[in-house]
Amino acid sequence: MQKLDITLLCKVVDNYGDIGVVFRLAKRLCFFRKNGLNLRLVVDDLKAFNLLCPQIKTDKAIQNYNSWTIYDWNKDKECLEAFTENNPQIIIECFECGRPEWLEKLLFEIKIPRTTHIIMLDYLTAEDYAETFHCLKSLTRSAKVQKVNFMPGFTPKTGGLLLDAHCQDAKTIMEKSFNSDASNGFASKAVFFSYPRKNEQFSSIYNAFNRYCATEGIADFNIKLAKGAGFDSFISSFNEYKNNCNDLHISVTPLSFLSQEEWDALLNDTPLLFIRGEESLSRACLYGGPFVWHAYPQSEEYQLVKVQALLNRMKMHFSPEDYTVLEKCWISYNSTETEPKELENNLYDFLCSYKKLQKGFKEFSLELIENGDLAFHLLSFINKTCIME
Secondary structure (H helix, E strand, O other): OOOEEEEEEEOOOOOOHHHHHHHHHHHHHHHHHOOOEEEEEEEOOHHHHHHHOOOOOOOOOEEEEOOEEEEEOOOHHHHHHHHHHOOOOEEEEEOOOOOOHHHHHHHHHHOOOOOEEEEEEOOOOOOOHHHHHOOOEEOOOOOOEEEEEEOOOOOOOOOOEOOOOOOOOHHHHHHOOOOHHHHOOOOOEEEEOOOOOOHHHHHHHHHHHHHHHHHHOOOOEEEEEOOOOOHHHHHHHHHHHHHHOOOOOEEEEEOOOOOHHHHHHHHHOOOOEEEEOOHHHHHHHHHOOOEEEEOOOOHHHOHHHHHHHHHHHHHHHOOHHHHHHHHHHHHHHHOOOOOHHHHHHHHHHHHHOHHHHHHHHHHHHHHHHHOOEHHHHHHHHHHHHOOOO
C-alpha cells in the first residue's frame, strides 16, 4: 500500500475543543490506515496539546509521537525546511484555522511540483447547511492547490462523527446500564462542564437538582465539575448556595485536568452529562445516555438556532411528551434571557424524566453509529478523489 501523507493543521482557539478533535482524528486515521500513513500535526499551542496528551513536549519545534511528527506552528524556519524537503500531499485545515505563513509561502510562492489537496474540516453542526456544504469545492490562488469542504455532522449526507472504543459497538450501547440508580429510574451523579453564566442561573440549576433529589429520595447527588472557563464561578456560586441552603442534597467534586482518554472514560461511565462545546457534545451523543448541551453563547442568541437544529435531529426518537420536556430544558438552559424559575422548572422536569428519556438518547446514539466514522469517510473521500492508490 502506498504511504499516504496527511498534514493536520490546528489552532487552539477556544480552550481545548479544537486540539481535542484533532488529537482524536489523528488516532482514528491511524486506526483505519494502520502503517500506511505518514501523519504530521502542525499545532500552534503545544501546552494545550500537552494537557490532553502529557507525552507531548511543549518546547520542541519538531518531535515524534506515536509514529506521528508534531510541528510547532510558530517555528517558521524549521517547519518550512521540513515541508520543503517533504512536500505535503493532503492538508486538513481544521475549523477555519487558516494556514501558517511558512506554509502559504511554500504553496503559493515556492510552488511545490505536485498538486496539494486542502480539505477544510468544518465545525460540527446539525444545521441543514452541513449537508449542502459537505464535499463542496472551493477556489484557491493556484491550480496546483485544490480545496474542498468536509462537514462533520449527524446525518448520512455529512461526514458523521469520530467514533472510538467506547461507542463503536452498538450492542454495548443498547445494553448499557450505568449503575443500579439508572435501572431504578434515576441517577445520583453527573459530570458538569459549562460555559460561564449568571449566578442566578447557577442557583436555578442547584435548586432543580435539590428538588429532584428530594423527589427521588437521593441523599447526595454528586456533581463532578470539569476544568474550564466558568469553573471558578461555579465553585463560588455553589459555596454561596450551600451556605444559604438548609437541606442540601447535592455535593460538588472539582476534577483536575484529565487526559483525553481519562475524560472519555469518565463521560462513558457517567449516567448524566451536562456538557458544552462540540468535542464533548459528540462524545455525549455517541455514549447513549441522557445529557444536556450548553452551546457556545453567541450574539443575538444564535446558539439557540444550533441547539434547535440538533433537537430537530433527535426528535424522532422521543415521544411527543418526552420531546417537549427535552426541548424546554435545552432551550431554557441555553438562553441567556431565561427567567431563573423557568430554568429551574424545566431542568427539574428533565431530571424527573430521566428514565423515560433514556430510550430516545440510546436510539439517537445508535443512529449516529450507523452513519459511520468521520475518519473512515474522510479516508474514503481522499482515496476516491485526491489520490490514485
